[in-house]
Amino acid sequence: xxxxxxxxxxxxxxxxxxxxxxATSAKGWRRLSSGPAAAKTLRAGAWLAALAVLVAxxxxxxxxxxxxxxxxxxxxxxxxxxxxxxxxxxxQLSVGSAAxxxxxxxxxxxxxLRVPGVPLLASFAFGGLVAGLVGLLFGLPSLxxxxxxxxxxxxxxxxxxxxxxxxxxxxxxxxxxxxxxxxRLEVAGVDLASPAGRYWLSLGVVAPLAWTxxxxxxxxxxxxxxxxxxxxxxxxxxxxxxxxxxxxAFAVGSFYCGVAGTLWAxxxxxxxxxxxxxxDRSFQILFIVILGGLGSPAGPFMGAALVLLFPVLLxxxxxxxxxxxxxxxxxxxxxxxxxxxxxxxxxxxxxAGMARxxxxxxxxxxxxxxxAA
Amino acid sequence: MGxxxxxxxxxxLAGVMYTMVALGFVLxxxxxxxxxxxxxxxxxxxxxxxVTLLEHGVAFVAALVASLAVMLAxxxxxxxxxxxxxxxAPPMALFLATLGISFILEGxxxxxxxxxxxxxxxxxxxxxxxxxxxxxxxxxxxxAVVAGALVAALGVFFRTTRAGVGLRxxxxxxxxxxxVGLDVPRLWTIAWGGAGxxxxxxxxxxxxRVGVQFSLSLVVLKALPVLVIGGFSSIGGVIASGAxxxxxxxxxxxxxxxxxxxxxxxxxxxxxxxxxxxxxxTGLFGRPVVARV
Amino acid sequence: xxxARAFLEVRDVSLSFDGVRALDHVSLEVARGxxxxxxxxxxxxxxxxxxxxxxxxxxxxxxxxxxGRPVHEARDLSRLGIARTFQNLALxxxxxxxxxxxxxxxxxxxxxxxxxxxxxxxxxxxxxxARLEARHVLALLGIADRAGxxxxxxxxxxxxxxxxxxxxAARPKLLLLDEPMAGMTFDEKRDMCRFVMDARETLGTTxxxxxxxxxVVMDLSDHVVVLDHGRKIADGAPDAxxxxxxxxxxxxxxxxx
Numbered sequence: 001x002x003x004x005x006x007x008x009x010x011x012x013x014x015x016x017x018x019x020x021x022x023a024t025s026a027k028g029w030r031r032l033s034s035g036p037a038a039a040k041t042l043r044a045g046a047w048l049a050a051l052a053v054l055v056a057x058x059x060x061x062x063x064x065x066x067x068x069x070x071x072x073x074x075x076x077x078x079x080x081x082x083x084x085x086x087x088x089x090x091x092q093l094s095v096g097s098a099a100x101x102x103x104x105x106x107x108x109x110x111x112x113l114r115v116p117g118v119p120l121l122a123s124f125a126f127g128g129l130v131a132g133l134v135g136l137l138f139g140l141p142s143l144x145x146x147x148x149x150x151x152x153x154x155x156x157x158x159x160x161x162x163x164x165x166x167x168x169x170x171x172x173x174x175x176x177x178x179x180x181x182x183x184r185l186e187v188a189g190v191d192l193a194s195p196a197g198r199y200w201l202s203l204g205v206v207a208p209l210a211w212t213x214x215x216x217x218x219x220x221x222x223x224x225x226x227x228x229x230x231x232x233x234x235x236x237x238x239x240x241x242x243x244x245x246x247x248x249a250f251a252v253g254s255f256y257c258g259v260a261g262t263l264w265a266x267x268x269x270x271x272x273x274x275x276x277x278x279x280d281r282s283f284q285i286l287f288i289v290i291l292g293g294l295g296s297p298a299g300p301f302m303g304a305a306l307v308l309l310f311p312v313l314l315x316x317x318x319x320x321x322x323x324x325x326x327x328x329x330x331x332x333x334x335x336x337x338x339x340x341x342x343x344x345x346x347x348x349x350x351x352a353g354m355a356r357x358x359x360x361x362x363x364x365x366x367x368x369x370x371x372a373a
Numbered sequence: 374m375g376x377x378x379x380x381x382x383x384x385x386l387a388g389v390m391y392t393m394v395a396l397g398f399v400l401x402x403x404x405x406x407x408x409x410x411x412x413x414x415x416x417x418x419x420x421x422x423x424v425t426l427l428e429h430g431v432a433f434v435a436a437l438v439a440s441l442a443v444m445l446a447x448x449x450x451x452x453x454x455x456x457x458x459x460x461x462a463p464p465m466a467l468f469l470a471t472l473g474i475s476f477i478l479e480g481x482x483x484x485x486x487x488x489x490x491x492x493x494x495x496x497x498x499x500x501x502x503x504x505x506x507x508x509x510x511x512x513x514x515x516x517a518v519v520a521g522a523l524v525a526a527l528g529v530f531f532r533t534t535r536a537g538v539g540l541r542x543x544x545x546x547x548x549x550x551x552x553v554g555l556d557v558p559r560l561w562t563i564a565w566g567g568a569g570x571x572x573x574x575x576x577x578x579x580x581x582r583v584g585v586q587f588s589l590s591l592v593v594l595k596a597l598p599v600l601v602i603g604g605f606s607s608i609g610g611v612i613a614s615g616a617x618x619x620x621x622x623x624x625x626x627x628x629x630x631x632x633x634x635x636x637x638x639x640x641x642x643x644x645x646x647x648x649x650x651x652x653x654x655t656g657l658f659g660r661p662v663v664a665r666v
Numbered sequence: 667x668x669x670a671r672a673f674l675e676v677r678d679v680s681l682s683f684d685g686v687r688a689l690d691h692v693s694l695e696v697a698r699g700x701x702x703x704x705x706x707x708x709x710x711x712x713x714x715x716x717x718x719x720x721x722x723x724x725x726x727x728x729x730x731x732x733x734g735r736p737v738h739e740a741r742d743l744s745r746l747g748i749a750r751t752f753q754n755l756a757l758x759x760x761x762x763x764x765x766x767x768x769x770x771x772x773x774x775x776x777x778x779x780x781x782x783x784x785x786x787x788x789x790x791x792x793x794x795x796a797r798l799e800a801r802h803v804l805a806l807l808g809i810a811d812r813a814g815x816x817x818x819x820x821x822x823x824x825x826x827x828x829x830x831x832x833x834x835a836a837r838p839k840l841l842l843l844d845e846p847m848a849g850m851t852f853d854e855k856r857d858m859c860r861f862v863m864d865a866r867e868t869l870g871t872t873x874x875x876x877x878x879x880x881x882v883v884m885d886l887s888d889h890v891v892v893l894d895h896g897r898k899i900a901d902g903a904p905d906a907x908x909x910x911x912x913x914x915x916x917x918x919x920x921x922x923x
Contacts, residue, residue: 093465145650148408148468149601152650155594156643167634212783219782219793220772226761227769234756237720238832239744239773248779279591283472290469295760329488333480340476347470348458 054203058196066195067268069312073304074202075263080288080300081213082256087286088294089217090249091229092142096154097257098281099161104131104258105180105265105272106171112183113173120187120266124205128259135254142246158279165274179273182266198267205263209256214297216252225249226295257285290343293353302354311335379507380627381620386513388619389520390582393575394596395603395611396520396527397568403531403606404540404564405456406547407467411475413590415569418482419444420576420585424491437573444569452562460547460557479590488587493580516578523574527567527608536563544606595622598646604656613657618642672731673698673872674719674840679728681714681896688714689725690896696840696889701866701873703883703904706893707916712876713753715893716844719874720750732840744773749833750842753876755825759818763809763828766817767800770835803831807861823854827861834865841865843875847882855879859886884908892916 058066079097086094108127112118118126138157142150165171165178172178185192185201192201216222224245227235235242265272284307292303315331350357394416401409422443426436455470462470497515501508531537539560543550551557579589599618603610622645626638650656672695681689689711696702704712717723719730721740730737732746743749749770758766775796777789804810807827812820817828826846833841846862847855859882865871877883883890883904890907892900894916900907907913 087465091465093468141647141651145654148464148605149646149650149654149656151408152598152601152643152646155597156640156647159640159643163636163639167636215785215789216779216783219789220768220775220777220796221779221782223761223765223769223772226765227758230758230760231756233722233740234752234758236739236741237722237743237750237756238769239741239836240769241741252779252783279594283476286469286472330484333484336476336480337484340473340478340480343473343476344455344470347462347466347473348455 063195077304079260086253090225096157098277100257101261104261131258132255139250293355296355384620384623392615414475414478415572419573448565607658610658703887747839749838
């Protein structure tokens with residue numbers, strides 16, 4: 001099953017045209033502002049600025065924004081990164097991201113509960129590793145099953161783990177219907193329970209992991225994944241170990257989901273019930289990746305922001321229009337309709353997602369500036 | 374032994390219900406190679422439309438006809454607004470589009486018709502048939518008969534009618550189908566319309582059984598293992614696998630579930646599907662996909 | 667044929683598809699360093715032969731030896747030193763030209779997944795080298811400026827070159843080309859010939875190619891094998907084959923005298 005984001009959208013050719021270097025004179029100034037070296041320093045500068053803003057965020061926004069928007073966006077974006085690796089880069093359909101999130105959360109909870117003195121970050125790592133192993137297990141059928149039939153594997157994982165954590169009391173320390181509560185958030189003696197603390201914890205976990213994901217997709221590993229996605233038979237001929245590529249995608253993707261689940265439970269909700277990470281959540285993560293752009297590095301962040309912010313926006317707008325607050329059921333259904341429509345529109349018009357839309361707009365903008373200069 | 378038979382037969386008949394829904398999947402897959410995850414939402418939408426009309430005093434037959442019309446209109450809309458623009462898109466993109474469609478349908482259905490459970494009476498009771506050694510529900514048999522009729526009708530459709538043959542041609546090679554002059558948009562509309570009809574029938578039967586409510590679209594997701602085990606493009610396969618999934622799910626629930634706390638029917642069919650596929654990756658009757666290099 | 671063990675040896679290979687004989691007791695030997703062309707009318711079994719040699723089809727009978735070792739499956743090819751191109755292009759359309767070509771050599775890389783994730787010196791070094799090598803090959807084939815383009819949108823002629831570049835990036839001992847000139851203009855063909863022969867010179871690669879353009883075949887090859895209806899009907903130097911009565915008959919006089 002290949003996801004060829006190029007073949008059928010006419011608008012995607014815009015990027016190719018827009019990305020061609022402007023045919024200007026060799027004036028030194030123009031070269032400086034539009035050459036590849038300049039682009040690189042510009043990009044590095046932009047990253048540093050963005051990082052500075054991100055770290056300083058608690059000084060710039062309210063506690064509500066920190067805990068209700070930024071932390072969950074970071075957590076879901078990380079899950080989106082994991083989903084992106086499996087589905088966007090390696091082309092394997094997975095609808096079990098939420099299940100792997102819950103595996104991570106419960107594993108982290110259990111290791112923290114039962115092994116004395118485990119540092120918080122170590123339990124995050126443990127959660128990720130267990131989720132990675134489980135993901136590997138549920139990815140094994142991909143070695144033999146092709147195409148859409150593979151969806152039953154991750155679907156099985158999704159339903160199985162909701163059942164497991166709800167029914168088998170051991171995982172939740174015998175709490176009713178499997179609800180767990182997060183441990184104290186403390187890293188190296190520093191208490192992180194405050195909104196700023198939760199935010200920095202999330203940022204500190206997500207940013208490095210996003211960096212590792214970026215490294216993976218840009219090198220040999222990412223290439224082997226994309227080869228399996230685009231044409232598996234040819235990949236084998238060229239020397240790609242297709243089995244290893246698929247399994248590594250599942251393992252790494254699920255690892256990220258596991259850490260994301262731990263963040264979701266520990267830093268965002270403070271508690272977790274198994275039904276909170278159900279099939280709907282898996283679909284939500286899939287949407288995050290589709291809307292943000294399958295196979296794009298910034299996509300998950302944009303998608304997560306959209307998916308989490310939109311209900312808030314809808315609530316405000318609906319409230320303003322209806323003169324009061326809107327019924328949550330109505331809101332939920334309106335959300336469903338809008339997201340469904342967005343997904344369809346994006347798939348038809350710009351299958352490479354919002355990230356590409358932004359890129360096209362940016363390139364068009366800079367081209368217009370170059371022409372005007 | 375009697376109890377076992379009862380559970381078995383009950384399971385087989387429940388499987389018939391799954392087959393009904395799976396038929397909708399097969400129809401669309403045979404026609405366009407698309408895995409339509411919106412089938413569940415279509416079942417919900419069809420059932421809700423029908424029930425709401427009934428509750429507003431519309432006569433049974435009129436409501437049926439109106440619901441049919443709505444489903445056909447839906448098929449036309451889907452073809453014109455979505456499918457037409459995704460003609461050359463890879464299967465993954467089409468699948469994701471149907472996911473989007475399913476969300477739109479669910480949201481619209483609940484927004485338009487409300488979220489409460491609606492009861493549905495089809496005039497056939499759930500009482501056991503008198504005079505048999507084991508208890509078999511009258512309704513289950515009725516559902517089985519309806520499903521059988523539907524399957525037979527579909528089989529005839531695909532084999533004898535021009536549209537049916539055309540749909541099979543498209544599934545095989547869309548470009549060649551266009552090249553020989555087949556009206557692909559019209560055929561797709563027919564396929565989706567047919568799936569809509571199947572969804573309506575399935576929705577009515579399921580709705581009569583469990584009530585028309587949102588969880589219908591989830592329950593219907595169970596048709597997936599049925600589809601996958603039977604082989605995506607085989608109607609016969611779907612019948613056989615429906616029976617297998619229904620029976621084993623019931624048996625597992627009764628004999629195994631009681632030991633592990635119950636509720637295993639949420640994931641058991643999927644686990645079974647995995648196991649099955651590992652043995653036979655193309656399903657019972659599916660055609661192996663030849664990768665052309 | 668030399669007395670020493672042949673470089674590539676096809677021994678009595680037969681292959682059928684649903685009762686149709688694609689290959690019928692075909693045997694041939696390719697010597698190291700030579701250019702061997704496989705020709706024949708459509709449906710003769712040329713692509714099937716190449717697919718058997720590259721492990722994509724398992725023959726019903728017969729053996730395949732490369733440097734004395736059997737070729738079992740496609741995934742063994744890189745390790746054995748064999749690379750190939752395809753009649754209908756088997757490029758990774760969602761990746762850029764550079765990524766496609768770099769893939770050709772990836773099978774040699776040592777750095778693990780973890781190293782790549784953490785960007786260790788070894789991973790960085792290997793990646794840098796992979797990209798440099800890929801650019802080098804692209805420059806050789808005259809498409810260095812296309813490195814960042816996504817393959818799916820490129821014109822056919824460029825895609826053909828990318829596929830050749832990917833095969834060359836593997837630095838193979840044996841290069842199998844399935845109709846490398848198909849669909850090309852005269853100029854493009856001339857360029858492709860040059861690239862292919864350059865590769866042979868610089869890498870010392872042995873070439874086996876399927877080709878319809880008999881002018882190209884006669885110019886380039888040292889050794890010609892003719893297939894018809896799955897059977898080998900001629901095997902030898904170009905001049906000898908050209909005059910062979912059976913060959914002429916198979917082509918019904920399409921040879922220039």
